[in-house]
Each structure stands twice: as structure tokens, then as C-alpha cells.
Amino acid sequence: MAAPARARFVHNRSRRRADEDDSDDEDQRRQDASSSSSDDDGGEEEEEEMEVEGSDEEEEEAVADEPAARESPAAAGRGGRKGPITISLKKVCKVCKKTGHEAGFKGAVYIDCPMKPCFLCKMPGHTTLTCPHRVAMEHGVIPAPRRNTNTSLDYVFQSQVKGKISMVKPRFLVPNQLECGNIKFHQRRVTCLEFHPTRNNVLLSGDKKGLLGIWDYVKLHEKITYDSVHSCILNSMKFDTANDGVLYTASSDGTISSTDLDTGIGAPLLNLNPDGWSGPSTWRMIYGMDLNTEKGLLLVADSFGFLYLLDRRSKERIGQPILIHKKGSKVTGLHCNPAQPEVLLSSGNDHFARIWDTRKLDPKSALASLAHGRVVNSGYFSPRSGNKIMTTCQDNRIRVWDYIFGNLESPSREIVHSHDFNRHLTPFKAEWDPKDYSETVAVIGRYISENYNGVALHPIDFIDTSTGKLLAEVMDPDITTISPVNKLHPQDDILATGSSRSIFIWKPKNDVDDPTEERTSQKVKEYVYGSGSRKKPNGKHDNSSDDDSDGGGGKSKKAKKTRFTHTAKGKGKSKA
């Protein structure tokens, strides 16, 4: 529901302002109390710097006669006037190493370094605390003119295709309440999630180690994991809709695997590193994969810019690999147009998203090249008509093209949203709500935190991509980690979230239970499965390296089935 969520947001925003003031006061007090060594998280050695301060802007000055200070150029600049030399004991900013300010968390509020461009919109002159896109999220849209090309193609589109897009907003329920507990069986961070297309309550999850989990989120004990399908990052999963017992998986180990979900038998479909590891400059990783169900064609892209076509039955490659992004750069994603499966959207590390006709492919044959400010994490056609494109870019902008047959030179909208790249996080990807006939609602996790009741939380945002308005922000006081992986159920009002190693299932809050918010005292139960603790059965630590780049090519692809039973235990984390 838009209205309540909005109200909550405003409320939180005003609370944040109050906190800012608080922390400023705190800052003052602490600095008045002077040389306290309140250096928070170590790292920088020079915790305090003695420095002669010529300017009188500084309030926290102390009188001293430090000989070293007298020799400093700043002192000389004072014209040799004898008298008390003022020096100040100041903190060094961890970000820019300059003095006079500090950056970092003050309680639940993060203070930006004023010397850096805004962490949200990347523009200089302000910080995230004062960024217009943060203060008023609904105005975070950089407008672009609606361009009608007025070509015959556009006319055909307007009359024929546009009618398919429902202009009536469907009932929209935000799955904002944690349904089942904190599911922990992945040993590494979750990298992808997919709902089973036909089997109710079944979710598939992949992690950085390559572990594939298939489990029922209603009957939590019904869980299977496959730990030998892939040897490192599971980047993408696709169901064969012609045979939904088969799952295709793409991995940074350079292989595509097909797994029969009933028998657990896995078969490699493609291995781009048949000769094994011989250094990072030759190791091919697969991030992008999609399936053209009409043609039975598997489309795969590697980390060197090449696209491969694969017949899913014969498992044979069709033609030669085609360079679709800058040579040597990673293709981050592929998506076949849901209405016209031969139309392909690719996104890449070369700051471009490109549209292709897979029937006539050659490196220069892109139907369109969509320029971005930085690496494009993902690009998706809208789920029903396929006539919109939404991309997530590392420049903290979600871009939307409303009409793929129109003028694609610049996006219809750019929505400023915090989803920065961080090497330790799975890249953020804004995804359409597959249930939304109007093709406007998107979901994406948020990087920067907001202060909610003294706790810094990173919500999952529901965005109206036609206006940039924040429809809802989903969060829970017990989830303090960032949630970069989010998947909306194709039919039900359910959201699955991957946050670090945990998985969460959200459902709409029951309308019956009122504003009393009895949820607050209720802690999230943690379901730790047998292998969840990174410890080997013998009690020794799993010291196997996190290195993604070890062999893997020669590994047997026989899927190993493991069953676990869950142990539910209450979690008593106390939050301020």
C-alpha cells in the first residue's frame, strides 16, 4: 500500500533529521572534552594529528606551546607574532585523510565525507544527508522528454502494442512482513534466487560457492542442496519452461549445467574452460544466460564479451562466439524479450546495454546501444509486453526506456537510487514485478542505510518506475545487512530476499492485525541447517579458500544430494 508506506517514510525522514542534530551535539561535546581517543574502528594509524591552525573557524582550539608546531609553515605565516600558539587536536577523516571533520557512523547515522561527491547521486557540493534525492525520494527522477519518433514504426507500436500494456494499476500488495525466519544454509553470500515456476512454495537459491539450494519455504525441512554442480559463484538460474523439471545454471566456473530437479542428475551443457586453470587472463566466467524457449536456444555470455548460442537438446554450439561487448569485458546479463524471444538485451561492463536480433548476429549488428555512466549490472525487458527496458547501473541510477521502438538515444527516465557497487556484495539488480500488468513496479535493495529507531537498516525498495516514486520500503529490525538479491513471486504476493548468507521470505502484512505493531517484540527465528555454520563435521574450520578461480573445470558434475533437517532456535539479539 502506497500511502502508509509513504507516511512511514516521511516519519522516518524527520526522525533522521533529529538524529543528525543529536549527533552534531554529540560531536561537539566530545570534541570539547578533547583528546579522548574515541577512534572507532582501527585501520588508520595517525589517530590524532597535531597541527597549527591558522584559521579561526575551528572552535575546538587548545592553547599549547608545542615546539614542533612552532616550526610549521602555518605558524610562520602568522607573521611571527609571539604569543600563545593555538593548535588543535583533530580527528583525521578516514575517507579523505584530511582534518577538521570525520566521516562514518555516528550511532545509526552515517556522516559522509564532505570532500567527496555525494554517495547517493555522485554529484559534488553536498552529502547524502542533504542530497535532494534522499530528502525527497519521490523527486529523485531526472526527467527526460517523452520522445515520439513519429515514424511509421512508432505508429504501429502505439496502436498495436501499447494497447497490451494495462493502464490500470492492479491491486498492489507489498510483501513487507517477514513470513518465515532467517533461513541459513548457505555458507557464502547468496547470489541468485528463483521461484519454481510451477511448484508452489519452492524456492531455488544459489551462492558464491556454487551451492544450489532447492527448498520449500512452507515446509522448511524439505530442502535439498547440490554442492557439486558448480565450483564457484552461481550467477544465474533459468527454468526450462518446456520441461520445468530442468534447471539451467550459469557459473563463474565457466560452465552451464542442466540439473534434473527430480533425480538430481546434473549434466554439463557447456564448459568454457576445458583446459582448466591457467591464470585469470584466460579463465572464462559466465554471468549472463537466458533461454529462448521458442527455439530451444540457450544464450550464454562470458566475461570476455562473447555470446554463445547453444542448442539445449543437442548441447551443441551454434556458430562461433560473437563479440557483443567490448573485448575482454564482462557481459553481466542477458535477457530475451518475453514477447519476441529473438530480441535479446545484453548488459556489460563496458558501460553499455545492447539490443540484438539473435537471427542475424554479428559484432556490429546491435539494434541499439544504450550508453550508461558506469558498469551495467542488469538489463531487463518489461515482463509482459517486453516494450520497456529497465537497467541497473553502478552510477546509482535505474534507467527506464519506455518504448523500445522509439528513440533509444537517452532513457525515458533516470531514477537516482542507492545501489553502489561493493566487491563484497552481490551486484544490485532492479527487477520488474512480474505480476504488475502496468509494468511499472520494480524492486531493488538499497545500499545506504536509514536510521530506523536508532538502528541503521537497509530497506528493500519498491519503486514506481514511471514516476520514480518510492512506493514502499521493506525492512525488519532484525535484518541489519544489505539485501542485494530480491525476487518477486510470479503469481503470489511474496518476496524472497537474499541478504548475505541468509534468505528471507516476505508476505503482505495481514490487514486484520492493526497498527498495534505487536511484531516489535517478536524476534526473527533463525533456521540454521546442518551445514550452516561453516564448520566441517569434524569440528575443524572450513579453511578452504574463497578463491573463485580454482580449477572447477575438471570436476565431476555429478550432483550430490544432501538432506538436512532444520533446527529452529530463537534468536535473542538485543538492539538499542
Add this chain to the structure above:
DNA sequence: AACATATGGAGCC
């Protein structure tokens, strides 16, 4: 409580 560490991209030379 203070560490170490996994790790990708940008920007420099």
C-alpha cells in the same frame, strides 16, 4: 574488541 580477509572496478603510470 580489534583484527584479517574475501574481493571488482576505476584510475593511474
Add this chain to the structure above:
DNA sequence: TGGCTCCCCTATGT
């Protein structure tokens, strides 16, 4: 082009 350094609202284990 390649090799190096920095980035600096991560999460977790020791």
C-alpha cells in the same frame, strides 16, 4: 596493454 593502488555506509570469523 598490464600492473599497481585505492576505494572506505560489508559481513564474518578469529
